Amino acid sequence: MPTSDYDPACLPDLLPLYYRRLFPFSQYYRWLSYGGVSKNYFQNREFSFTLKDDIYVRYQSFTTQNELEKEMQKMVPYKVDIGAVYSHRPSQHNAVKSGTFQALEKELVFDIDMTDYDDVRRCCSAADICSKCWTLMIIAIRILDRALREDFGFHHLLWVYSGRRGVHCWVCDDAARKLSVAARSAVAEYLSLVKGGEETLRKVVLSDPIHPFINHSLSVVERYFQQYAIVEQDILCSKESVDKVLSLPIPVKFHNSLCQFWYHIKKYWKYLSCSHNIKKGGQYFDKEIMLQYCYPRLDVNVSKGVNHLLKSPFSVHPKTGRISVPIDLKELNTFDPFEVPTISLICEELERPRADEAEEDDVKDKENEQEAGERRRIRDYKRTSLAKYVKVFDRFLEAMARSWKGEMLKKSGELETSFSVFLTFMSFTYT
C-alpha cells in the first residue's frame, strides 16, 4: 500500500510544500469564478482558515488567484473552509453599513458523516471507518446523486471525500447556488427518510402510496443490502444483533418464525420482501428495516444555511493527513478511502528525483514567475498520487465551463438584441 506513515506533527513542514507546489490553485480559482459570468463572484466569496494551534479566522477574501496563493502560502492553514458569496468583500465586512452585508449565493451542499450511522454499524464507531461500513457511503452517493440529478434537475455535482469519515456533495448549478434557505431545507427534507434520535427505535416509517423517490432509493439499497448488512455487518450473526433488528416493529406473529427463519436468511432473504400477506400497519417493515440500516443520513443544518461554511476540496485533514479529493462516480465501486493519498505521501513522491525534468527547468526560466510557477505545479502534482484526483476535478470543470459559455453567449446576445432594437427605433424617429 503506497501510503506513507502520516504524523500530524509533520504538518507544519508539509503544508508549506503542499501549498507551494501541489495545491491546484488554477483549477480552484477557475471553479470559484464560475466563468466570470457574475461580477466579483470570486472576490466576494468567504473563506475561513484554521491555523496552527486551532486559531480560527473567518471572512477571508481575495481579489485574484495570485492573492489567494500568496495568502495561503503565508498563513499555511491547517484547514480551509468555503463559505458564501456575499454582497461585499468579506474581508471588508466591518466597513459595510450594518444590515447590508449579506450572504447572497452558495453551492447547495450535503454532508454525510459516518458517525450518524453508529446505531446501525457494528464494525466501527465514532471516527473510525473500514471497508465494511464504507458501503454506506456508496449507497448514500448513489441515492443522492440520482435524486439530485433526476428529480431536481441538477447537473454539476462534485462529490468529495472528507478525509476521514464521510463525503460531501457540492451542487454547483447556477440554480442551486441561488436557492433560498427555505428551498435548501425543502430539498434536504425531501431527501431525508431516517428520522429520530437515540430514543427512537423505528426511524423509518413508510405508508401507502410509496413515493417514486423512495422506490428508487429502495432499489439501490436492495442491491447492496444483502452484501452489506448480512455479510459485512453480519446483523444476524448473534442473538444480540438479531434482537436489535427484531426490536424494530415487526408484526409479532412473524417473530418466532423469523428467529429461526432469519438464521438461514443469508440464503432466503428474498422471501421476506415477497410476503404480501401482511395487511395492516407495518406492511413495509422489511423495506423500513433496510432503509433504517442503509439509507443516507444527512445533516439538514449543513444544507440549509446559505452562509454555512464547509470544508474545501483539496483541503488536508489534520488528523488523518488525507487530502479531500473529488470522487469519480464512474469508479465509485472501487473507490477505497484508504487509498486516498496523504499529504506525507504526496510530499514524499514530490521529492523523488526525476532526471528528465532538470533540463526543462532551465529552459523555462525565462517565462514570468507566475506562469513558471504554475507550469511547475502542474508537473509537480502529476508526479504524485494526487494526479488522478485533479483529473476528476478537471473533467467536472470542463462540463461546467460549457454551461458558462452558454451563459455568456446569452448575455452578449441580449446586449446585441437591445442594441439593434435601439437602432431600429432611432431610424424610425428620424424618418
Next chain:
Amino acid sequence: MQFSGRRKKLIGNFQNDLYDQCLQFYGQPPLENISLTEFETFAVERLKLLKTVENVGVSCVKNSEQYTKKLDAEISSLNFPHRGGISEYEKRRKDHISHFILRLAYCQTEDLRRWFIQQEMDLFRYRFNCLHSKHKTDFLHKNNLKYETVSAEEKKNLKDKLIASSYGLSGTKVEEHDVYKVPFQDALDLVRTRKVYLLAGNAYIPHHEIVTIVLNDFRTRLSKALAMTARSLPAVQSDERLQPLLSHLSHAYVGQDYSIQKNIGKISLEQIDALSGKSFPLCMRHLHKALRENHHLRHGGRMQYGLFLKGIGLTLEQALQFWRSEFVKGKVDADKFDKAYAYSVRHMFGKEGKRTDYTPYSCMKVILSNPPSQGDYHGCPFRHSDPELLKQKLQNYKVSPSGINQVCPTTSTHLTRFSTVCVKGFLKLNLVEDAGFSLNHPNQYFTESQKFLSGGRDIKKEVDMSQRSQENPASVTHPSQANSKQAHEEMGDLDSFFQDE
C-alpha cells in the same frame, strides 16, 4: 343623445379592459381620483369583509359547505365581486381600491401585516376556488405564472408515478384534469413533505393542489408589497386627511359602539352580582370580583368596567351609587369619594370637562391599550394573564386539551384570536355549537348572553338587516328550554371555579 351614447360606449370599453377578471393579484395600484367619502367607505367595507372572513374561518371548517355559504352571503351583502357576474365593474373597482387602501393601514407592524395577509389569502383562496377550471387557467396565464399544463402523452407516461406521489389522485383524475408543471422552487411545501412528483427540477402538480402554489405566490407578492408600502408610508401619513382614518382603520372596531344605550335604567344594582356570573365576559367578571373584594379599582379598571356598566344600561346616578357604596367599604370615606372619584364617574358619562360621552371599550381596545401591571385587574385575561393560570381557566371552561393548545396565546397569536376564546366560554356555558355572533365587544357578549338566556332566539331566525354588521345569522342547535336546565348545572361548575380563584 348621440353624444351620451358614445360616451357610454367608451366607458364600456374601458371597463372591459381594466377589470376584465373577477379575481386579481393586486399587482397594480389604482390610478384614479376618488372622493374622501368613497375612500373611507370602501376601506370600512373591505375591513368588514376581512373581519367576516376571519370570523367565518374560525367558526367553520375552511372551505366546507357551511363556510362557502356564509362567505357567499356576506360578500354579496357587502357588495364585493365573487362569482363573476356580468355587471361587476363597480364591485371590482371597489375591490381593487379598497385593497390598496387597507394596505396603507395594515403595513406598519408585523402583527398587522400578518393579520392582513392571512385574511386576504383566505379571501383569495375562496374566490379562486369559485372560479371555473377554465377561468383558473386563464387567470394563471394572465398573471404570468409559468405553470404549464402537462401534455396528455406525458401524463399517460407518468400516470403511475403521479398517482404514487400525490394525495387524492386517481387514474381517472389524472386523465381528466390538468396537471401543472411548476419549477420546484415554487412548490416548496409539497417538495418538503414529498407530496408531489419531481422530475428534472419540476414539480408535477394536480389541478386541485395548484391553489396552494398560487396562494404561496400571492403571499410572497403581498408580503413584499407591504414591506415596500411601509417604507413609503411616512409620505402618506403626512396627508392630514388620511392620517386619522388610517390609524383608526388598523384598530377599527366596526360594529355597534354601545354609546346609545337601549336599556337605560333597566338594570338594578342588586342584579349586578348575579349578572356578572351569567352574562359578563371574563374580563368584566374579574373586574367586578376584584372590586367587591378590594373595594377599590385603579383608574384603568374603573374606566374599563365603568364604561361597560354604562353600556349595559346603568344611569349616572346608579353608577355613582354603585361605586360609592363599594369604595366606602374600603379605605375611602364618602367625602373623599365625592372629591376624588365621583368626578371621574361623571366624566365617563360626559358630564364634565370636554363633555365627551365616552364609549365602552371594544375588545380590541382592551387588548391593545394600557396593559395591566401589578395591582391592576383590567385588560383581557386571554391576553394579559399568565399562561399557566390561563390554561387552568380554560380547563375549567371545559375546553379540550387540543383546544387549549389551539387558542392559548403564543407569541404568534394574533390579537383578534383572544375574543374567540372568550366566545368559547359562552358556548360552553350555554351549550351551543354556534354562538351566532363573533365577539368584538364586551357589551356585545352581555347583550347576546342576555338575549339567549331570555329565550329570545329561535332556531334559524332571520336576522334583520340593521343587525347584520354585528352578527351572523343565529343557528342554535338545541331548543332553549332544555338548555336552561343544563345551563344551570354548567353554571354551577363555572361559579365554583370562580370561587376557587
